[in-house]
Amino acid sequence: MSVGALGILLAYLLEGLFITxxxxxxxxxxxxxxxxxxRYFRETIKDALINTPAKWSKMVIVTxxxxxxxxxxxxxxxxxxxxxxxxxTIVVASIASSMAYMVITSSSMLKTDLSSNSLRISVSVTAPxxxxxxxxxxxxxxxxxxxxxxxxxxxxxxxxxxxxxxITANLISKLNNLDKSRLFVFSGLLQIGTFFYFxxxxxxxxxxx
Amino acid sequence: MELLELQSQSLLQYLSSSIxxxxxxxxxxxxxxxxxxxxxxxxxxxxxxxxxxxxNEQQYLIIIISIATSILVILASKNMTIKEMRFLLKxxxxxx
Numbered sequence: 001m002s003v004g005a006l007g008i009l010l011a012y013l014l015e016g017l018f019i020t021x022x023x024x025x026x027x028x029x030x031x032x033x034x035x036x037x038x039r040y041f042r043e044t045i046k047d048a049l050i051n052t053p054a055k056w057s058k059m060v061i062v063t064x065x066x067x068x069x070x071x072x073x074x075x076x077x078x079x080x081x082x083x084x085x086x087x088x089t090i091v092v093a094s095i096a097s098s099m100a101y102m103v104i105t106s107s108s109m110l111k112t113d114l115s116s117n118s119l120r121i122s123v124s125v126t127a128p129x130x131x132x133x134x135x136x137x138x139x140x141x142x143x144x145x146x147x148x149x150x151x152x153x154x155x156x157x158x159x160x161x162x163x164x165x166x167i168t169a170n171l172i173s174k175l176n177n178l179d180k181s182r183l184f185v186f187s188g189l190l191q192i193g194t195f196f197y198f199x200x201x202x203x204x205x206x207x208x209x
Numbered sequence: 210m211e212l213l214e215l216q217s218q219s220l221l222q223y224l225s226s227s228i229x230x231x232x233x234x235x236x237x238x239x240x241x242x243x244x245x246x247x248x249x250x251x252x253x254x255x256x257x258x259x260x261x262x263x264x265n266e267q268q269y270l271i272i273i274i275s276i277a278t279s280i281l282v283i284l285a286s287k288n289m290t291i292k293e294m295r296f297l298l299k300x301x302x303x304x305x
Binding site: 057116119120121123124125127128130131132134135136139161163164165167168170171187190191194198 | 256
């Protein structure tokens with residue numbers, strides 16, 4: 001490992017430690033959160049574990065896609081082009097997912113489930129952007145650079161995934177609000193399972209590498 | 210080709226999970242989801258037809274018309290009102 005890579009890792013570690021300590025300090029001062037309370041700690045860990053499969057599924061798509069492309073000896077420039085298309089769709093999908101996550105706190109404060117409204121508004125806001133991505137993908141990619149124009153097909157497929165991913169994010173926040181933990185865990189596991197199932201069914205060429 | 214296969218998997222993964230969640234969490238939001246899918250479809254078809262008629266040189270016109278069509282379908286299906294749209298724009302402007 002070069003010094004440069006170690007430096008990046010150390011910076012990442014220090015940033016994490018700094019943010020954690022500062023957040024804990026601010027939380028302790030501004031809210032009535034009891035950090036030493038074991039019951040509260042257990043509940044937090046339980047909620048975190050319930051949320052884990054849904055988080056993993058997103059990580060699987062983003063991280064594993066890049067790792068698999070490297071594993072398949074795909075050209076580095078092609079991986080870069082794919083990454084740019086992926087980033088565009090992540091940015092667009094983040095409008096709906098951030099609304100979905102923010103509505104959890106609003107719902108718990110107002111003690112009512114606002115996720116249906118969040119779903120309605122977030123998908124309505126996202127839909128025109130998805131249309132733009134589907135209609136003129138080449139022009140959007142050429143705004144970043146003419147070398148990215150070859151990712152048209154990848155961007156179109158990724159753009160179609162935005163609406164289902166927005167629906168998933170909002171319905172996951174609904175399950176959080178309604179405290180339906182079993183369905184929640186199952187949906188996360190279903191996402192991971194579906195990815196691996198179609199990975200083995202659709203991508204037999206991958207194993208020839 | 211491998212890039213497309215990988216992305217098809219992501220698409221199928223999200224489709225299956227969203228269909229499962231829609232069916233398991235009640236049909237309350239089903240109408241909204243249907244009208245959004247319709248707005249995307251109509252916007253895409255209109256944009257495609259204009260690009261077939263005018264050619265690919267009129268990119269800005271194609272984007273504007275297809276986005277406007279999609280917004281019109283959303284408003285017509287009462288998925289979102291003009292008041293809500295104005296409120297969102299106002300809030301975004303205030304944040305900036």
